[in-house]
Amino acid sequence: MEYFYEMFEGLPRAGPGDNASTRRAFGAMKNLPPRPLILDIGCGPGMQSIELAKISGGRVMAIDNHQPFLDALETEAKKQGVDDRIETKNVSMLDLEFKDETFDIVWSEGALYIMGFPRGLRLCRQLVKKSGYVAVTEAVLLSPHPPAPLMEFWEKEYPDIKDVQGNLAMIEQEGFSLQSHFTLPAASWLDHFYTPLQRRLAVLTEKYRDNEEGLNVFRSAQKEIDLFERYSDCYGYHFFIMRKDR
Numbered sequence: 453m454e455y456f457y458e459m460f461e462g463l464p465r466a467g468p469g470d471n472a473s474t475r476r477a478f479g480a481m482k483n484l485p486p487r488p489l490i491l492d493i494g495c496g497p498g499m500q501s502i503e504l505a506k507i508s509g510g511r512v513m514a515i516d517n518h519q520p521f522l523d524a525l526e527t528e529a530k531k532q533g534v535d536d537r538i539e540t541k542n543v544s545m546l547d548l549e550f551k552d553e554t555f556d557i558v559w560s561e562g563a564l565y566i567m568g569f570p571r572g573l574r575l576c577r578q579l580v581k582k583s584g585y586v587a588v589t590e591a592v593l594l595s596p597h598p599p600a601p602l603m604e605f606w607e608k609e610y611p612d613i614k615d616v617q618g619n620l621a622m623i624e625q626e627g628f629s630l631q632s633h634f635t636l637p638a639a640s641w642l643d644h645f646y647t648p649l650q651r652r653l654a655v656l657t658e659k660y661r662d663n664e665e666g667l668n669v670f671r672s673a674q675k676e677i678d679l680f681e682r683y684s685d686c687y688g689y690h691f692f693i694m695r696k697d698r
């Protein structure tokens with residue numbers, strides 16, 4: 453884990469995403485209170501938490517269980533002048549103790565898979581107020597016949613991955629009404645995630661050149677980037693924006 457986390461040090465994101473997509477998802481939410489209370493689950497270094505504080509005019513509770521991410525978020529929030537509206541909390545998404553129906557919006561980019569998408573949706577539903585919104589991104593298969601090397605990767609990393617329809621069915625089953633959904637552009641994998649990660653891998657591969665354990669971690673990250681270069685038309689990250697109507 454030590455080498456894994458070192459790869460992400462100083463990176464603007466810990467997963468695919470970008471501010472334009474965060475804004476687009478937020479834009480699908482209508483009749484919000486003037487200063488909504490937002491929960492960001494698995495916020496990482498918090499690019500989207502900061503953007504949400506800016507565009508919503510509200511307050512963001514950003515939670516993650518990796519303190520260095522929260523420290524980076526706080527530093528950046530201060531730099532961007534929104535630190536007075538973002539609170540960070542080092543807690544596992546599996547142990548949240550917020551009262552039911554606390555938040556106007558529950559947000560989570562690339563993190564619900566950690567507890568499993570259906571369980572994650574249930575948690576969001578529990579914590580969001582009635583008529584409130586939930587916006588999440590999730591990895592999806594975009595091709596009906598994904599190539600074998602890609603499926604080998606997903607079977608190891610996330611065997612529960614589904615296509616868009618499979619996720620929409622779960623959203624309906626959990627009782628949400630879908631507001632909007634869209635696939636993130638390839639640039640949101642590259643600009644703030646894989647491109648800076650690739651630069652970091654070059655540095656770390658040199659730093660740990662005699663450390664096989666570290667090198668294995670970096671090789672597997674490189675494999676993931678290579679896979680995206682080859683097969684990015686077969687999978688992606690998808691934003692789902694939904695409302696709790698009942």
Ligand SMILES: C[S@@+](CC[C@H](N)C(=O)[O-])C[C@H]1O[C@@H](n2cnc3c(N)ncnc32)[C@H](O)[C@@H]1O
Pocket residue numbers: 464465466467468469493494495496497498499515516517518521543544545546560561562563566
């Ligand atoms: C793929 S990253 C996404 C980070 C961020 N949302 C982004 O898009 O840049 C997943 C995040 O979930 C966090 N995480 C992992 N397990 C967690 C848990 N049990 N509770 C809370 N956060 C967790 C990781 O530390 C990491 O920041």
